[in-house]
Amino acid sequence: MKIKVKHCKLADAEHKEEPRIFAHVFHHKDVICVCKAFDKLPIENKTGILWHELGHLLGNKIYLYGPDDEEIMADMRAQAMGIRIWYDKDKIQWACEDIYHVAYQYNNNKTIVLKEKRKQKYGI
Numbered sequence: 739m740k741i742k743v744k745h746c747k748l749a750d751a752e753h754k755e756e757p758r759i760f761a762h763v764f765h766h767k768d769v770i771c772v773c774k775a776f777d778k779l780p781i782e783n784k785t786g787i788l789w790h791e792l793g794h795l796l797g798n799k800i801y802l803y804g805p806d807d808e809e810i811m812a813d814m815r816a817q818a819m820g821i822r823i824w825y826d827k828d829k830i831q832w833a834c835e836d837i838y839h840v841a842y843q844y845n846n847n848k849t850i851v852l853k854e855k856r857k858q859k860y861g862i
């Protein structure tokens with residue numbers, strides 16, 4: 739599963755309207771659209787946001803029983819992949835890459851490559 743991360747003017751507009759919104763999906767196929775402000779966020783917020791959005795994209799791949807609330811289900815799908823998404827005081831997604839060894843590379847091509855492998859450094 740290869741997902742690209744791209745800047746999108748609609749994401750900039752949404753962020754301006756609602757400051758805690760930094761990204762969306764289902765605008766372009768296999769793309770997570772992010773606003774410009776996304777780049778300035780700490781890596782933990784980027785991690786949480788990207789995994790939350792991936793949780794939306796995994797809707798047709800991971801079937802879970804849960805509430806009729808797509809925002810909760812997105813986080814639950816990420817959790818099913820071993821990623822716990824938290825929310826910081828600004829209600830922005832947050833995920834601890836060091837603890838959960840989030841399986842993505844945010845490389846220069848802005849392509850996220852999902853990897854199955856997780857490290858066990860913390861024994862969690």
Ligand SMILES: [Zn+2]
Pocket residue numbers: 746747748749762765766771
């Ligand atoms: Zn977009």
Ligand SMILES: [Zn+2]
Pocket residue numbers: 790791794808809812
């Ligand atoms: Zn969402």
